[in-house]
Amino acid sequence: MTCEFLKACSADPMKFLGEWFVLLPALVLLMAAGAAVVMRNLIHAALCLTLSFIALGIVFIALGAEFVGFVQLLVYVGAVAMVIVFAILLTKPERLTKSVSAFSGLGPAGGAAVGFVVLAALLGFIFTSPLAKKPLPTPASAPVADIGQALMGDYVVALIAIGVLLTAALVGAAVIAMEDKP
Amino acid sequence: MTLQILLAISAILFAFGLAATLSRSNAIMILIGIELMLGAANLNFVAFWRFSENPAAMTGVLFAIFSIAVAAAEAAVGLAIIILVHRRIKSVEADDASNLKG
Numbered sequence: 121m122t123c124e125f126l127k128a129c130s131a132d133p134m135k136f137l138g139e140w141f142v143l144l145p146a147l148v149l150l151m152a153a154g155a156a157v158v159m160r161n162l163i164h165a166a167l168c169l170t171l172s173f174i175a176l177g178i179v180f181i182a183l184g185a186e187f188v189g190f191v192q193l194l195v196y197v198g199a200v201a202m203v204i205v206f207a208i209l210l211t212k213p214e215r216l217t218k219s220v221s222a223f224s225g226l227g228p229a230g231g232a233a234v235g236f237v238v239l240a241a242l243l244g245f246i247f248t249s250p251l252a253k254k255p256l257p258t259p260a261s262a263p264v265a266d267i268g269q270a271l272m273g274d275y276v277v278a279l280i281a282i283g284v285l286l287t288a289a290l291v292g293a294a295v296i297a298m299e300d301k302p
Numbered sequence: 303m304t305l306q307i308l309l310a311i312s313a314i315l316f317a318f319g320l321a322a323t324l325s326r327s328n329a330i331m332i333l334i335g336i337e338l339m340l341g342a343a344n345l346n347f348v349a350f351w352r353f354s355e356n357p358a359a360m361t362g363v364l365f366a367i368f369s370i371a372v373a374a375a376e377a378a379v380g381l382a383i384i385i386l387v388h389r390r391i392k393s394v395e396a397d398d399a400s401n402l403k404g
């Protein structure tokens with residue numbers, strides 16, 4: 121019974137759990153992202169960011185893009201979050217306990233104001249657009265085999281370009297962070 | 303469930319990232335804000351793919367995968383630059399890296 125339920129869920133998660141399958145992780149995503157923005161302690165902010173990455177991956181899976189969801193979990197939670205934590209630990213561990221001014225530039229009020237204006241403009245466009253009122257179409261899915269075929273077929277140039285970009289970026293990052301020779 | 307809800311969630315996430323990038327002083331927090339904005343863009347790609355006329359083409363999914371790869375490269379280079387700046391000026395505060403400021 122459980123197996124059948126899981127099979128049906130993977131075929132169309134929304135039918136069984138309703139909109140909450142998407143909305144619940146989305147709520148966690150927004151709360152974790154908001155916490156990451158306002159946290160004074162860098163480690164806490166990085167952990168909240170990791171939680172928001174996990175929630176975003178679950179949202180992707182719930183929307184039917186399983187491969188993107190698992191890539192999100194592997195790349196962001198597995199790699200990017202770890203790199204951020206390493207960078208925090210390599211730079212200024214003593215700052216973690218000391219209370220310092222966490223804001224600069226526009227300050228908390230200025231940043232919040234700009235964010236609010238941009239959010240209001242975006243929401244205005246979103247809720248007046250006729251495009252956004254479409255109902256949910258039939259369940260969509262992106263099978264991994266089809267993604268592989270597409271990447272090796274129509275998108276092979278982009279795949280090679282992204283491979284070159286990643287190699288160059290990671291070699292460049294290693295060179296930049298290398299100790300200077302005396 | 304309509305496309306509007308997902309786009310609104312993505313817009314709120316983008317606003318959080320923008321506010322963090324503009325107001326926080328620590329360079330790592332600025333990078334965290336940029337990552338949040340990239341996540342919002344990825345959510346938009348997937349949402350538009352889910353509600354598209356022809357989801358079998360998988361355009362949004364493939365775009366999101368490429369976007370995640372670019373974001374990973376950006377995070378690696380950004381954090382390497384932060385570590386280099388910390389080695390030079392012993393600080394990761396964005397305001398302290400002002401040697402070229404007139």
